[in-house]
Amino acid sequence: MEVDEVVCLPRLSRVAVCGGTHGNELSGVYLVRELLKVKKGVMEKEEEQEEEEPLSVLKVLSNPRAMQQCRRYVDTDLNRCFTHATLNGLTSGTVPYEMIRSRELNAMLGPKGRSGAVDLVCDLHNTTANMGLCLIAYSDCDWICLHIFRHLQRKMPDIPMRYIHFEVSNKESYSLDSVGKHGFAMEIGPQPHGVVRSNVYTAMKAGVQHMLDWVCFFNSGTLFEGESVDVFTMIKHIDYPRDSETRNITAAVHPHLQDRDFCPLHPEDPLFQTFSGETLRYKGNEPLYPFFINECAYYEKGIALSLARKRRVVIPTIRVQTEQEQAAHVQELASEEEE
Amino acid sequence: MSSCGNSARVTEARRVAIFGGTHGNEMSGVTLVNLWVKNAAEIQRKRVETKPFITNPKAVEKCSRYVDTDLNRAFTPENLSAPGGDDLPYEVQQAQEINRIFGPKGSPEAYDVVFDLHNTTSNMGCTLILESSKDHFNLQMMNYIKKAIAPASCLVLLNEHPLLKYSTSRSVAKHPVGLEVGPQPQGVLRSNIFEAMRVILKHALDFIELFNEGMEFPPCSVEVFRVLERIDYPRDANGNIIAMVHPNLQDCDWEPLNPGDPMFLTFDGKTIRYQGSGTVYPTFINEAAYYEKQQAFVTTRREALVASAIGKV
Numbered sequence: 001m002e003v004d005e006v007v008c009l010p011r012l013s014r015v016a017v018c019g020g021t022h023g024n025e026l027s028g029v030y031l032v033r034e035l036l037k038v039k040k041g042v043m044e045k046e047e048e049q050e051e052e053e054p055l056s057v058l059k060v061l062s063n064p065r066a067m068q069q070c071r072r073y074v075d076t077d078l079n080r081c082f083t084h085a086t087l088n089g090l091t092s093g094t095v096p097y098e099m100i101r102s103r104e105l106n107a108m109l110g111p112k113g114r115s116g117a118v119d120l121v122c123d124l125h126n127t128t129a130n131m132g133l134c135l136i137a138y139s140d141c142d143w144i145c146l147h148i149f150r151h152l153q154r155k156m157p158d159i160p161m162r163y164i165h166f167e168v169s170n171k172e173s174y175s176l177d178s179v180g181k182h183g184f185a186m187e188i189g190p191q192p193h194g195v196v197r198s199n200v201y202t203a204m205k206a207g208v209q210h211m212l213d214w215v216c217f218f219n220s221g222t223l224f225e226g227e228s229v230d231v232f233t234m235i236k237h238i239d240y241p242r243d244s245e246t247r248n249i250t251a252a253v254h255p256h257l258q259d260r261d262f263c264p265l266h267p268e269d270p271l272f273q274t275f276s277g278e279t280l281r282y283k284g285n286e287p288l289y290p291f292f293i294n295e296c297a298y299y300e301k302g303i304a305l306s307l308a309r310k311r312r313v314v315i316p317t318i319r320v321q322t323e324q325e326q327a328a329h330v331q332e333l334a335s336e337e338e339e
Numbered sequence: 340m341s342s343c344g345n346s347a348r349v350t351e352a353r354r355v356a357i358f359g360g361t362h363g364n365e366m367s368g369v370t371l372v373n374l375w376v377k378n379a380a381e382i383q384r385k386r387v388e389t390k391p392f393i394t395n396p397k398a399v400e401k402c403s404r405y406v407d408t409d410l411n412r413a414f415t416p417e418n419l420s421a422p423g424g425d426d427l428p429y430e431v432q433q434a435q436e437i438n439r440i441f442g443p444k445g446s447p448e449a450y451d452v453v454f455d456l457h458n459t460t461s462n463m464g465c466t467l468i469l470e471s472s473k474d475h476f477n478l479q480m481m482n483y484i485k486k487a488i489a490p491a492s493c494l495v496l497l498n499e500h501p502l503l504k505y506s507t508s509r510s511v512a513k514h515p516v517g518l519e520v521g522p523q524p525q526g527v528l529r530s531n532i533f534e535a536m537r538v539i540l541k542h543a544l545d546f547i548e549l550f551n552e553g554m555e556f557p558p559c560s561v562e563v564f565r566v567l568e569r570i571d572y573p574r575d576a577n578g579n580i581i582a583m584v585h586p587n588l589q590d591c592d593w594e595p596l597n598p599g600d601p602m603f604l605t606f607d608g609k610t611i612r613y614q615g616s617g618t619v620y621p622t623f624i625n626e627a628a629y630y631e632k633q634q635a636f637v638t639t640r641r642e643a644l645v646a647s648a649i650g651k652v
Contacts, residue, residue, distance in 0.1 A: 030580075034606045070630070071403075128524040192460040192524030194627035198583040198604050248373065252530040273530050275374050296526035300402075 007143055008321045010329055011219045012119040012182070016058040016109050017208055019124045021079050021176050022297070023066025024193040027204045028124025035059040035208075055216055058118065062105060062176060065097055070194050072297055073098055079123075079175045086174075087112060102176075110179045113170070115333055120144065121180035122211060124204060127189035128296045130259040132160030133203055137184040138173050140165040140231050144182045146315045147224045151214045152207055159203050162262060164291065164308065165233045186211075190259075193296055218320055226317040232262070232289055232308035239302040241272060241280060250274055253294045253304060261291045265307065272304070345558050346648040347475045351551045352451035352514070355389045356441055357382065357540065359456045361411050361508045362628070363398025364525040367536045368456025368518075382540070384548040394437055394455075394508050397429055402526050404628055405430055411455075414506035419444065434508070442511035453512035454543060456536060459521035460627045461636075462590040465493040465535055468517025469563065470510065472499055477514050478646035479556045480546045487542040491535075494593060496622065496639065497563040503637070516543070522590075525627055555650040564593070564620055564639035571633040573603055573611060581605055584625045584635055592622045596638070603635070 017035060019028030036059050061067060063078045075096035081087075086099060087106050110117045133152070137145045149163045164187075170178070177183030186207055191200045218224070240249040251272035257265070265271075266287045272280040288307040292298060321329060359372030375382050375391035382389045393399055397406045407428035418431045419438050427435075441450045465488070467481050485493050496519070498504050509515035518539060523532045550556070572580040582603035588596065595618045596602070603611040613619075619638035623629065 030583075030606060033579075128527050190524075192522075192527075192627055194525060194630065195460050195625055196583050197625070198586045198589060201583055201606070202586075249528070252370075252528045252533060255530045258530060275370070275533075294527055294529070296524050299526065 005316055006223070007316045007318045008325050009144060009318055010119070010326055011320045012055070012144070012215050013219075014056045014058065014118040015120045015122065015212065015215055016060055016118045016180060017122050017124070017212075018060040018062045018105075018176055020064070020067040021062040021123055022072045022077075022125065022193075023063050023068070023074075024070050024072055025124070025126040025191075026194065026196040027126050027188060027191060027201045029061070029067055030196055030201060031124060031204055031208065032059050032061055034205075036061075055212070055219060057212060058109070060105070060108070062123075063098065063101060065101075072193070075099075078102060081174070082106070082112065082176055082178055083174045084112065084171060105176065106179055112179045118180045119182060120215065121177045121183035122208065123175070123177045123183070123185045124208070125185050125187040126191040126193070126200065127187055127292065128192055129189050129261055129292050129294060131187060131189045131261045131291055132162065133207060134162050134164050134187045134291070135184045136164045136166065136177075136187055138166055138168050138170070138178060140167075140233065140313055142182055143315055143318050144218075145184050146229055146231075146313065147218075147318060148184075148211050148214050150227065150229060150315070151224075152210050155210045156203070156206055160262075162291075163229060163231050165231050167233060189295075218318075221320055223317060223319045226315055228312045228314050230310055231313045232291065232310050234306055234308050235288060237303040237306050238271065238282075240299070240304045241274070249299070251278075251280060254279060257290065257305070258294060261293050262289050264288070265290045345645075346650070348652045349476045349550075349649050350451070350652050351386065352476075352547045353387055353551070354450045355387055355452045355454070355544070355547060356450050356512070357389065357391045357454045357456065358394045358508055359391065360393040360395050360399040361455055362404045362409075362457060363395050363400070364402050364404055365456070365458040365523075366526065366528040367458050367520060367523065367533045369393070369399050370528055370533060371456060371537060371540070382544060384544050384551075386551040387544075387547055389544065392437075392441075395430065395433060404525070407431075410434065411457075411507050412505050414438070414444065414508060414510050418506075437508060438511050444511040450512045452514045452516060452547065453509040454516050454518055454540060455507060455509035456540075457517065457519045458523040458525075458532065459519050459623065460524060461521050461592055461622065461624050463494075463519060463521045463592045463622055465491070465539055466517075466519040466521075466622075467493060467495045467539075468519055469495055469497045470499065470504065470507070470515050470517075472497055472563070472565075472644055474514060475647045475649050476550075477516060478561050478644060479550075479559065479649050480514075480516070480543060482559045482561045482646060483546040483556070484539060484542045485561075487545070488538060493539060495561060495563040496566065497642075497644075498566045500566045503566055503569055550649070550651060553651060556646075556648060558648045559646050560643045561646055563642050563644050564622065565642050567619060567638045567640055569634045569637050570602075570621075572630070572635045573605070580630070582609075582611060585610060588621065588636075589625060592624050593620055595619075596621050 019032030078098040081102035251274040254270035359368030410430040413434040582605040585601040624636040
């Protein structure tokens with residue numbers, strides 16, 4: 001790909017902002033509640049603007065029952081219920097609440113993989129890990145997501161910001177943000193679950209606003225120059241050491257690692273401190289970047305921390321397709337779907 | 340306990356308990372007690388039997404604060420004498436069981452000391468919670484602990500407020516001691532918080548051992564923070580929270596809050612200020628579990644309590 005090649009992409013007419021996918025991640029819950037109160041104007045383009053149609057922003061509270069109980073989930077983690085298999089497969093017996101809900105959300109925002117799906121899903125999350133603001137996406141070549149990330153970085157220089165890439169195929173993608181044609185989770189920490197910290201809420205509010213502003217700029221024809229972006233690609237997880245019988249953890253994240261998300265972890269660096277005071281060290285053979293260090297919800301998933309490789313990704317200049325380009329693209333998609 | 344002027348004779352503290360998991364998602368206490376149930380060597384002291392005990396095993400299993408109702412509010416006289424057995428809420432049944440083993444509350448058979456281990460999402464550091472300003476044994480213990488960990492800090496919160504005081508698990512004992520360490524998210528184990536709690540308990544048990552061996556402790560002054568009132572979040576007509584703890588107040592537990600200082604920030608960016616008549620010392624600022632209890636923080640005032648000299652009977 002030539003650096004000065006311009007990639008033209010379809011306009012983003014429908015954007016979904018989702019909060020409360022985990023009912024105890026409160027910044028997103030309160031932010032979407034506030035957005036739902038705003039009748040018109042701030043978030044949506046007014047009709048006097050030059051573009052053909054206003055941007056449609058759907059505000060969604062994803063897991064109302066979990067929110068009501070201030071829990072991550074009621075029966076099962078909603079943010080793992082969006083694989084094609086879960087959305088479309090047959091069910092028997094009692095269906096978990098979150099599976100019913102994921103199908104409702106897929107009908108509302110999708111269907112996943114089809115032309116009727118919303119153009120962009122921004123799913124709001126909090127973490128107990130010291131991760132700052134992260135956009136988490138399945139792709140390292142979704143130029144929309146990567147340009148949004150760069151825009152947020154420029155507009156919010158005081159907030160540490162990273163782009164995390166989970167290398168999962170579209171077939172296997174499992175989270176709410178995979179329902180839209182483009183999507184990412186906006187993850188901000190540290191914030192305890194069940195708490196709203198004003199600095200985190202304010203950062204999330206600004207992040208969402210800048211993202212929607214970018215979409216409007218994009219739709220109105222702005223050219224976004226290509227550049228290079230640091231991308232963190234998840235390689236593996238490390239679990240806590242556990243007792244073989246009870247499976248209870250036998251060590252805590254080492255004090256030297258605690259809160260040091262995205263600081264390089266080298267072979268032999270401390271990982272855990274056992275309850276008898278022994279240091280357990282990282283035994284990998286390359287330095288990697290840890291994140292989701294000591295995330296509360298991951299104890300039950302067997303994850304003490306995740307590790308990523310960092311690399312520079314070159315993103316092209318992009319702009320919105322013209323009407324003619326859009327028409328040709330739609331034609332192309334229609335014939336693809338028929339096949 | 341008998342008091343003669345500025346001195347008190349206290350019976351030896353032969354039976355001590357350490358409660359963990361009163362709230363099942365406060366991980367330092369759960370972890371420490373599980374450790375000590377497996378191997379109690381670290382908590383052994385001469386002349387004292389120390390029993391580690393998980394008070395709310397079902398909540399610990401679920402990693403939630405409670406199952407039916409808050410165990411740390413459940414030790415009311417009504418609950419402790421309620422008939423109904425298995426039909427009672429789980430935590431009321433647990434409270435009755437704990438009262439049988441470690442109480443009965445208010446009787447001579449009750450355990451001498453109970454340490455109840457808690458974590459908070461608030462930036463409270465190490466805090467000892469005292470339920471009575473007249474418990475000279477506890478005051479002397481807290482003085483000992485504070486001196487032992489200096490220059491690290493351990494503050495004392497006194498909750499003797501007739502309306503705000505609540506019926507805690509530890510209240511079954513003659514000398515109840517709450518130990519609250521934060522900040523730590525619920526469900527998370529932070530190494531520094533865990534170790535801090537462990538060190539406080541070590542000094543507490545050392546004190547008991549010294550006391551039981553006959554050491555006399557002279558009168559001393561102990562600075563405490565006395566609970567004044569509970570301040571709720573601003574809410575709308577439907578009871579929904581409409582503002583957050585202000586960034587100037589967030590994490591500022593124990594620092595003076597003056598009339599006119601920022602207190603809350605509404606979701607649309609307006610500052611709400613403290614309207615009290617004088618300076619107070621807020622704590623339990625933004626504790627996760629207190630959203631449902633209508634509490635954004637509590638205000639306290641600083642006081643110096645005088646602890647009588649104590650020695651064993």
